[in-house]
Amino acid sequence: MALLNEVKSELASIETDLSPAKMAQAATMMRFGGGLRPVDNKAVIRAQFDSLEATEWLRKIVSQFFQREAKVTRISRQTPNGIVQRYDFLVDRGATALALQTGLLDRRMHIVKGLPSDIIDGNIAQIKAAWRGAFLARGMISDPGKASYLEIICPSHETVIALQAAAHRLGITAQARMVRSSERITLRDSDSIERMLMLMGAPRSAREWTGKRTDGEARGKANRLANFDDANMRRSAKAAAEATQKVRQAFEILGDDIPENLKAAGDLRLEHTDASLEELGRLADPPITKDAIAGRIRRLLQLAAKVERTQSDQQSD
Incomplete structure (x- = not known):
């Protein structure tokens, strides 16, 4: 109330x-x-x-x-x-x-x-x-x-x-x-x-x-993670953490030279580190599908890898 x-x-x-x-x-x-x-x-x-x-x-x-x-x-x-x-x-x-x-x-x-x-x-x-x-x-x-x-x-x-x-x-x-x-x-x-x-x-x-809902969910998640049968959640959390780190590295490599739709997808990943791809899609503005948000993050990482290779080749020359 x-x-x-x-x-x-x-x-x-x-x-x-x-x-x-x-x-x-x-x-x-x-x-x-x-x-x-x-x-x-x-x-x-x-x-x-x-x-x-x-x-x-x-x-x-x-x-x-x-x-x-x-x-x-x-x-x-x-x-x-x-x-x-x-x-x-x-x-x-x-x-x-x-x-x-x-x-x-x-x-x-x-x-x-x-x-x-x-x-x-x-x-x-x-x-x-x-x-x-x-x-x-x-x-x-x-x-x-x-x-x-x-x-x-x-x-x-x-x-x-x-x-x-x-x-x-x-x-x-x-x-x-x-x-x-x-x-x-x-x-x-x-x-x-x-x-x-x-x-x-x-x-x-x-x-x-x-904020209060998230606090409650975090406590519930901690309790669930304590159970041995919660391996799927741990794997998902690990994958989300790895993806977050990769996005952060991609931003460092690309700087400001990032297409707007890929940057928005990366920002969502950094802002919601525990969220699933489906949840990230719902948080997008306008909302998009799980596959669409995954595709944008994948293209962001591919672009960063390409730029990194180019920079490495230039340095070796």
């Missing part, structure tokens, strides 16, 4: 001058937090959040960007785990106009079941903002050391599809699943979670999450 609060605090503090991105984040927060609904025979936009900073961000944007007044009310609720605080966000004047402005209503005055097409078909900044808004509204993340997941509770099947499509545009595979009566979009791959946190705009939280 502490990490979740830190992530949302970091995301809510993002300042951007890109109006389409602000609109995408605000619209997604309102859609996932509650949305347009009838109350006492009039339309209002009502949403509820667990982060005061996120709620205040939305209130500020609605006021400054859309010129609408929003009311924020704190609500205390008793749960089996104790009292929890929620923050009620309400726009009761001009809610229909605001819904049209943000795309929550289409031009035929129908409520959009997923996310506005202007967001899903928008630029990458809008896609990142949509995921940021959805996470601020209904996002959850595992604490380091536990089974990895990043999850968003979705208000409809259409919003699940919309977030999946948005994640795909970011190069990340997100899974849909049903938990009791709620539909959710979930990331379970640790590298994908770290990447999504970075893309949403929470690099500090991503580093903290990854």
Whole structure:
């Protein structure tokens, strides 16, 4: 829970001058937090959040960007785990106009079941903002050391599809699943979670999450290495260490005269000395296959060997 609060605090503090991105984040927060609904025979936009900073961000944007007044009310609720605080966000004047402005209503005055097409078909900044808004509204993340997941509770099947499509545009595979009566979009791959946190705009939280997870994995790896039947892991670790040393030597030989794609592959090998080739491929930007990353590292070493032979021949002459 502490990490979740830190992530949302970091995301809510993002300042951007890109109006389409602000609109995408605000619209997604309102859609996932509650949305347009009838109350006492009039339309209002009502949403509820667990982060005061996120709620205040939305209130500020609605006021400054859309010129609408929003009311924020704190609500205390008793749960089996104790009292929890929620923050009620309400726009009761001009809610229909605001819904049209943000795309929550289409031009035929129908409520959009997923996310506005202007967001899903928008630029990458809008896609990142949509995921940021959805996470601020209904996002959850595992604490380091536990089974990895990043999850968003979705208000409809259409919003699940919309977030999946948005994640795909970011190069990340997100899974849909049903938990009791709620539909959710979930990331379970640790590298994908770290990447999504970075893309949403929470690099500090991503580093903290990854660091603590890595510490836990390192302890687990040490325990496994103590077993006699873990020879495969030792062989893999030895191969990765040897490859790292070869890449380091190749960089020393080639200096700055290295093709960019080969340099990027070598940098990944040096930065992630214990990672498998498959993991290195997922860490590449954009992600590539295990065979592709292996091929680039192989060509880097071959290039260094060729240059070294040439230098040796020149010296002998």
